[in-house]
Amino acid sequence: MKYLLMGAAAIALLTACGKKDDVVDADVAEISETVKPGKIKLRAGDAATAEEALTALSLDQEDGGFLTTGSRKLKGDTASFSDVKLSGPDGETGVLSIDKLEISGLGMIEGAPNFSRLLLSDISLPVQSDDNPVTGGIESIELVNPSPALAAWIGELVEDGEPGKLAPEDISFDQLSVGNLNFVIDENGEEGTFSFDAIDLFGASKDEIGSLSINKFAMNMVDPSSDTDVNASVKSFKMTGLDLSLMSQYVLGGADMSNPTELLTGMTSGARSADPANPGYGMISLDDLDVTVSGASIVMPKFSSSVKKDKKGRTTKVTVAPYKLSLSAGEGELGEKLAAGLASLGYETVELQGQSEQKYDPETDVMTMTEGKNYYELADGFRLDFSGKYEGTKAIATLIEESGGDDAAAEALLENLDAIVLHNFSIALDDNGIVDRAFSAYAAQSGQDPEDVRAQVSGMMAMAPMMAGGSGIDPALINEAASALSSFITDPKTLTLSFDPKEPLSAASFEGLEDPSALTKEVLGFSASNE
Numbered sequence: 001m002k003y004l005l006m007g008a009a010a011i012a013l014l015t016a017c018g019k020k021d022d023v024v025d026a027d028v029a030e031i032s033e034t035v036k037p038g039k040i041k042l043r044a045g046d047a048a049t050a051e052e053a054l055t056a057l058s059l060d061q062e063d064g065g066f067l068t069t070g071s072r073k074l075k076g077d078t079a080s081f082s083d084v085k086l087s088g089p090d091g092e093t094g095v096l097s098i099d100k101l102e103i104s105g106l107g108m109i110e111g112a113p114n115f116s117r118l119l120l121s122d123i124s125l126p127v128q129s130d131d132n133p134v135t136g137g138i139e140s141i142e143l144v145n146p147s148p149a150l151a152a153w154i155g156e157l158v159e160d161g162e163p164g165k166l167a168p169e170d171i172s173f174d175q176l177s178v179g180n181l182n183f184v185i186d187e188n189g190e191e192g193t194f195s196f197d198a199i200d201l202f203g204a205s206k207d208e209i210g211s212l213s214i215n216k217f218a219m220n221m222v223d224p225s226s227d228t229d230v231n232a233s234v235k236s237f238k239m240t241g242l243d244l245s246l247m248s249q250y251v252l253g254g255a256d257m258s259n260p261t262e263l264l265t266g267m268t269s270g271a272r273s274a275d276p277a278n279p280g281y282g283m284i285s286l287d288d289l290d291v292t293v294s295g296a297s298i299v300m301p302k303f304s305s306s307v308k309k310d311k312k313g314r315t316t317k318v319t320v321a322p323y324k325l326s327l328s329a330g331e332g333e334l335g336e337k338l339a340a341g342l343a344s345l346g347y348e349t350v351e352l353q354g355q356s357e358q359k360y361d362p363e364t365d366v367m368t369m370t371e372g373k374n375y376y377e378l379a380d381g382f383r384l385d386f387s388g389k390y391e392g393t394k395a396i397a398t399l400i401e402e403s404g405g406d407d408a409a410a411e412a413l414l415e416n417l418d419a420i421v422l423h424n425f426s427i428a429l430d431d432n433g434i435v436d437r438a439f440s441a442y443a444a445q446s447g448q449d450p451e452d453v454r455a456q457v458s459g460m461m462a463m464a465p466m467m468a469g470g471s472g473i474d475p476a477l478i479n480e481a482a483s484a485l486s487s488f489i490t491d492p493k494t495l496t497l498s499f500d501p502k503e504p505l506s507a508a509s510f511e512g513l514e515d516p517s518a519l520t521k522e523v524l525g526f527s528a529s530n531e
Helices: 002-015 047-056 148-160 244-252 260-267 270-274 333-344 393-403 407-415 434-446 450-467 475-490
Strands: 071-075 078-086 096-104 107-109 112-114 117-124 134-144 173-187 190-204 208-223 228-243 283-293 296-309 315-329 349-361 366-369 375-378 382-391 421-431 494-499 526-530
Touching (some): 047 107, 047 112, 112 148, 208 244, 228 244, 434 450, 450 475, 475 494
Antiparallel strands (some): 078 096, 173 190, 190 208, 228 283, 283 296, 296 315, 349 366, 375 382, 382 421
16 A cells, blocks of 8 residues: 555656645635636746746756756747656656656746646656566646746756745645556555546645546555455546635644544634534535455445535535445455454345435524435334434534634533524434344344343333432433333334424533423423334
8 A cells, every 4th residue: 555655646746746744834714716627728928938937947958857858849938848757856766757748838927937737748657676666657647827836846846856845825726637547566465556547636726626536546456464455446536616724724734633632623723613514515426436445345336415605605505415335245354354243233235325414504503404304224224314403513613713622622612502502303213124133133142032132121111210210300201212212122113202492402401410300301392202
């Protein structure tokens, strides 16, 4: 797997997408306007200053240090190079070979060297050797309308292979495309292939990527040392409106991705509190995902999600269309473990499906999970539907942001529980065999009869009202909940638990529960049934 990263690094060098350490912190700004594919206009160059721009970009001679060429031709504002060689940052020669490099729209634009289009064709890695375990090539890389700072950064890269820092606010381009990449890895028994037909990014700025698409991705890797093999493929993936401002600290600021506190902070920056329902994208679509890791396989034919915004650009609705996913086990270490787990519940394969729809009102800070459009379903198992309405999404994001996202965030939430308000909530579990499977699995492990285990649990539910008699909890609430749960265990149908209070209740109402008798069945609007 580490050699796949080498290939990604090569692309990063060629297209000036610097390492994380080369990026400095920047303030969150307004989301940039999306540049739509097919509507890109190349910036005009300046033939009179094209040679000066080439010199400033360290492309004015056949041996430019990090880059050497066989020939160079400048006509107007367009320069072309052939037989291009890129050296490694540590002096390695012939790291990459490029058949043709073309730069158009050259000129000193507003006092800085720039260009409108960079095209690299027929890129190849060196011949296989002990020092070069990765071979392959890329048909083309195209960069359109980069910012002056990005163009200058590329010049530094060409000159000595050690470019300086590039601030996020200085990174922008209208298009970055990589076509037909194929890598082959072979070293010490670890071998495999990595390929895709195309990756296209449009409208990139510090805050947003207008669209990202990947076509026909495939990866096949085998590592005998860890007895691991990975086979993955995706027919197509597309995402629009990728909002980087929501993750500016997480992605660009160097936050520790393994630290939940820093992750929370990065994902709930100022942009999050301004648009709390924003998932960070405008649309996502995926076709034909197929992943197998050491015998454990996941297949998802299609997934799509979309976001609706109001005239002020605030998120008002997030929808995930109905999707299906299957999980199965084959030969391999993980496959065998998965097969054993599935078999304990009486499954050979698992088929899951789901859907979601959430509506958000920015004016009232109320989030609504639409009834009938939020569910998870396991074939021959269960269907779990949930719906509800609550407010406080914006308040929570603001509290976390203002507290700094550390331990103070939790304290701030506990001190402001009145900001979280429940309007209603309902959850329905429709049994389609999961209860029987669960009791059978537990009984097999404990050496008991499934019906005996079922009777024991049902009896415990029946005793719940008596056990809670001195707690102060409303007996009517306990009796109804216990009766529904006991019935569901004995004769599972659809277990429904609902809260629909006459007046919305804040989370502070549940804090401490020094007087639980105040939260009666009537006050909570609670109901439970198995029907």
